[in-house]
Amino acid sequence: MAKTLNLKNLPSPVFFVLFFNIFALLPSVDSASTDEANALLKWKASFANQTQSQLPSWTLLSHNATNSKPSTSPCTWFGISCNSAGSVVKINMTGFGLNGTLHEFSFSSFPNLVYFDLAMNSLSGFIPPELGNLNNLLELYIDTNSFTGPIPSTLGNLKKLTVLFAFNNNLSGPIPKEMGNLKSLGYLSFSENNLSGPIPASLGGLRNLTLLHLYQNQLSGPIPEELGNLISLTDLELSINQLNGSVPASFCNLVHLEYLDLRQNKLSGSIPPELGNLMNLTVMELDENQFTGYLPQNICQGGSLQRVRLDENQLTGNIAKDFGVYPNLSFIDLSYNKFHGEISSNWGRCPKLVSLNIAGNNISGRIPPGIGIGTQLKALDLSSNNLVGEIPKELEKLTSIIKLLLGDNQLFGGIPPEIGELTKLEVLDLSTNNLSGSIPASLGNFINLHDLNLSHNKFNQEIPAQLGKLPILSKLDLSHNLLRGEIPSQISNMESLELLNLSHNCLSGSIPKNFNERNTSLNVDISYNDLQGPVPDNKAFQDAPKQALEGNKDLCGNVRGLRPCNTSFGVLTLEVIKGKHPGDLIPSLSSPLTRENMVLKDVLDQRLPIPPPEVQDEVIQMLNIAITCLHANPQSRPSMNMIAPLLSI
Numbered sequence: 001m002a003k004t005l006n007l008k009n010l011p012s013p014v015f016f017v018l019f020f021n022i023f024a025l026l027p028s029v030d031s032a033s034t035d036e037a038n039a040l041l042k043w044k045a046s047f048a049n050q051t052q053s054q055l056p057s058w059t060l061l062s063h064n065a066t067n068s069k070p071s072t073s074p075c076t077w078f079g080i081s082c083n084s085a086g087s088v089v090k091i092n093m094t095g096f097g098l099n100g101t102l103h104e105f106s107f108s109s110f111p112n113l114v115y116f117d118l119a120m121n122s123l124s125g126f127i128p129p130e131l132g133n134l135n136n137l138l139e140l141y142i143d144t145n146s147f148t149g150p151i152p153s154t155l156g157n158l159k160k161l162t163v164l165f166a167f168n169n170n171l172s173g174p175i176p177k178e179m180g181n182l183k184s185l186g187y188l189s190f191s192e193n194n195l196s197g198p199i200p201a202s203l204g205g206l207r208n209l210t211l212l213h214l215y216q217n218q219l220s221g222p223i224p225e226e227l228g229n230l231i232s233l234t235d236l237e238l239s240i241n242q243l244n245g246s247v248p249a250s251f252c253n254l255v256h257l258e259y260l261d262l263r264q265n266k267l268s269g270s271i272p273p274e275l276g277n278l279m280n281l282t283v284m285e286l287d288e289n290q291f292t293g294y295l296p297q298n299i300c301q302g303g304s305l306q307r308v309r310l311d312e313n314q315l316t317g318n319i320a321k322d323f324g325v326y327p328n329l330s331f332i333d334l335s336y337n338k339f340h341g342e343i344s345s346n347w348g349r350c351p352k353l354v355s356l357n358i359a360g361n362n363i364s365g366r367i368p369p370g371i372g373i374g375t376q377l378k379a380l381d382l383s384s385n386n387l388v389g390e391i392p393k394e395l396e397k398l399t400s401i402i403k404l405l406l407g408d409n410q411l412f413g414g415i416p417p418e419i420g421e422l423t424k425l426e427v428l429d430l431s432t433n434n435l436s437g438s439i440p441a442s443l444g445n446f447i448n449l450h451d452l453n454l455s456h457n458k459f460n461q462e463i464p465a466q467l468g469k470l471p472i473l474s475k476l477d478l479s480h481n482l483l484r485g486e487i488p489s490q491i492s493n494m495e496s497l498e499l500l501n502l503s504h505n506c507l508s509g510s511i512p513k514n515f516n517e518r519n520t521s522l523n524v525d526i527s528y529n530d531l532q533g534p535v536p537d538n539k540a541f542q543d544a545p546k547q548a549l550e551g552n553k554d555l556c557g558n559v560r561g562l563r564p565c566n567t568s569f570g571v572l573t574l575e576v577i578k579g580k581h582p583g584d585l586i587p588s589l590s591s592p593l594t595r596e597n598m599v600l601k602d603v604l605d606q607r608l609p610i611p612p613p614e615v616q617d618e619v620i621q622m623l624n625i626a627i628t629c630l631h632a633n634p635q636s637r638p639s640m641n642m643i644a645p646l647l648s649i
Contacts, residue, residue, distance in 0.1 A: 036088045037074040039109035046104035054097065083112060090115040094141065101125035107133050117141040119165065124148065127171075132157040139163040143189065146170060151190070156181040167191040167213060175214075177202045189213035191237065196220065199238070204229040215261065216240040223267075228253045237261040239285065244268065247286075252277045263309060264288040271296055271315075285309040287333065295322050304328060311335040311357065319363060320344045329353055335381065336360035343382070345370045355379040359405065362386060367406075369394040381405040383429065388412070391430070396421040407431040407453065414438070420445045431477070432456040439478075441466045449473055455501065456480040463502075465490045477501040479525065487512055487526075492536075503527040508553070511536055527551045534565045563621055 037060060044051075044058050057078045075082035081090035089112050098121040107130045114136050124146040132154025139162060147169040155164070156178025162185060171193040179188070180202025188209060195217040203212070204226025210233060219241040227236070228250020234257060243265040251257075252274030258281060267289040275284070276298030287309040294317045295310075305326060311333040318341035319334070329350050335357045342365030347356055353375040359382065366389035372380060377398050383405045390413035391406065398404075401422055411433040420442025426449060436458040443452070444466025450473055460482040467476065468490020476491075479501040486509035487502065493514065503525045510533035511526065522540035528551035535541040535549065535557040546561035556565040611619050629637055 033074070033082075033086045034072045035109050037072060039106040040074050040077070040080070040088075043100075043105045047098065047100040051097065051099045081115075087112040089113060092117045093121065094118070095120040097121060098123055102128050102131075107131055110134065112136055114138045118145065120144040122146060126150075127152055127166075129154045131155065134158060135160070137161055141165045142169070144168040148172065150174075151176055151179075151195075153178045155179065158182060160184055162208075163187045165189045167193070169193050171195060173197070175200055175203075175219075179203060180205045182206060183208065185209055186232075187211045191215045191217070193217050198222075199224055199227070199243075201226045203227065206230060208232055210256075211235040213237045214241070218242060220244070222246075223248055223262075225250050227251070230254065231256070233257055234280075235259040239263040239265065241265055246270075247272050247275070249274050251275060254278060255280070257281055258304075259283045261285045262289065266290060268292065270294070271299070273298065275299060280304055282328075283307045287311040287313065289313055291315055297322070306352075307331045309333045310337065313337055315339065319358065319361070323347075325349045327351065330376075331355045333357040334361065338362060340364070342366075343368055343371060343387075347371055348373045348375060350375055353377055357381040358385070360384040364388070366390075367392055367395075367411075371395075372398050372401075376400055379403040382409070384408040386410060390414075391416055391419070391435075393418045395419060398422060400424060402448075403427040405429045407433065409433055411435060415440050415443075417442045419443070423447065425449055427451040429453040430457070434458060436460060438462075439464055439467075439483075443467060444469050446470060447472075450496070451475045453477045454481070459483055461485075463488055463491070463507075467491065468494060470494070472496045475499045478505070479503040481505050483507060486510075487531075489514065497522055499523050501525045502529065503548070505529050507531060510534070511541075511555075513537075515540065524548060529553075531555055535559055535562065563617060 040058060041060070044055055055078060057076065060072065073086055074080045074088060075086060079091060079093045079096065080088055083089045088110055091113065092115065094117045098118065101124055103125060105128070107128070113134050116134070116137060116139070119141040122145065126149035127142065127147055129152040131152060135157070137158050138160055140158070141163070143165040144167070149171065150173035151166070151171055153176040156176060159181065161182050164182070164185060165187065167189040171190070172195065174197035175190060175195055177200040180200060183206065185206050186208050188206070188211065191213040196219065198221035199214065199219055201224040204224060207229065209230050212230065212233060212235070215237045216239070220243065222245030223238065223243055225248045228248055231253060233254050236254070236257060237259065239261045240263070244267065246269035247262065247267060249272050251272065255278065257278050260281060260283065263285045268291065270293035271286065271291055273296035276296050282304050283306060285307070288311070291313040292315065295315060303326065306328050307330060312335070315337040317339055319339040320341040320343070323344065323346065325346050327350070330352045331354060336359065339358070339361040341363065343358070343363060345368040347353065348370045351374060355378060356372070357379065363382070363385040365387065367382065367387060369392040373394065378400050379402060380398070381403070387409040389411065391411060393416035396418035399422070402424055404422070404425060405427070407429040408431065412435065414437035415430065415435060417440045420440060423445050425446050428446070428449060428451070431453045432455070434457065438461035439454060439459055441464040444464065447470065449470050452473060452475065455477045458481060462485035463478065463483055465488040468488055473494060474496050476497060476499065483505040484507065487507060489512040491500070492512040498521050500522060504527070507529040508531065511531060513536050515536045515538045520539050524540050524544055525548040527548055531552040532554040533556065535555055542559060544559070549555055549559065549562060556563050558564065625643060
């Protein structure tokens, strides 16, 4: 009896359709995987040999000894990720040391690629245009390489792209206007290249953009008003370019902006008061431009600002009235503008303030005793203003301060000894004031100090020996004062010292002989003092220019511009006694002949005119040689070999 066919037990027609469709797809998936593998191998073959050797997993040969069948899938290769169908969706080779180009990369072979990261390698050459064919690409990182040439306009085809980082390369030419087509873009950086031309107005259409970095290029022209349409923007950096014109008033729309950097351009006009509406702004850097006029009164009203740079512009206003108390402010630089008025004690009420710079303005009045107290101040620069009065001893409370610059003002009085409590100081500049009295020995407490400048004041006591104990001091400038006494021998032992300027003082005595000979980089200037005797046999002095030694009482040594020291050939020291023949004076002489301890007319033939001042030193030197040659003891007379070099000089 024949079996009847039960249709209910048969698979449905839908099953057969799905089965045959999936079965039909299998060869094509395998074929696509093989194409991707071959494309990657072709790209690998274009690399330098060293790079190829770093990619051993990029091969079609099986690594399994028991399975000799070659692999056709790159999904297990280093830096490669695939989807469930076995197609490459991610290539991540960041920081791998790739050395080559993209010329042999077959972009058309990777239709499913969504993530492409080649950052921090040594890739070079042009960025190929067949890149605009990666229609599914979401993130592209080609930054920190050596790519050259223009940005391909075909990048504008990558409509799904959310991240495009191409910074820190050598790209040139304009930014293509097609970049405005990338409506999904959230992060765009072309910074640190050689791009030129204007910023495309089309970028204003990227409403999803949160970060735009175009800094450190050669971009020119005005900032497009359209950038004010980037309502999602939190980080805008256009610094170090050649942008001109004014800041667009449309920036008031950037209500989410946190970081605004327009520094080092040619921007002009006034700072728009609309910037005061940016309540989320934490960093505002507008320095090194050509801004003029007054600051907007509400410039910092949001209270979120942490870092402000307005230095090197032409801004005006009363510094005491234009700034208040900012609870989150850590850094502010207002230097080299045209601000006037007196320094407010409000700065001491900014609890997070670390750096306050107001140099190069027209600030007057005294330094408030409470300045910086209650802050975390590490740098205070009030130099090049019109400040008067004494240095407040209350500055000793700035226990965290590293840099204190009060030079080029009209401060008077002495240095408070309490300043010695600032033991973290690395730089102290009190130069070009009217300070007087002694240099406090407490400055020897500055064990971290590497730069000390007290020049162009009226200090009139001795140099404290304690300065010689500063272990890492590299620059010591005490020039143009009224310092007296001898140079402390401790200074000659300072191994870190690179510049020593003691010129234009009233220092006397001899130069310490034991200057550290290991310090071959030392530059010295001891000109215009009352120093005498031999200069140290040290490279710093032997190589010093004539100007660094001139204007002293009687220095000598084997240095151009100085007379040789008599002690160089063992001559007795001499003194001419009036009315005696030089040959009769030999037994009683005790110091060398100098312009100060003899009168030439007493020892020269009365029939001869007195030599002019400019040659008197040479005449005295000749007399010294002549008298020494007449020494009663022949053993003490110099030989011709000793005298000949002196005569040639």
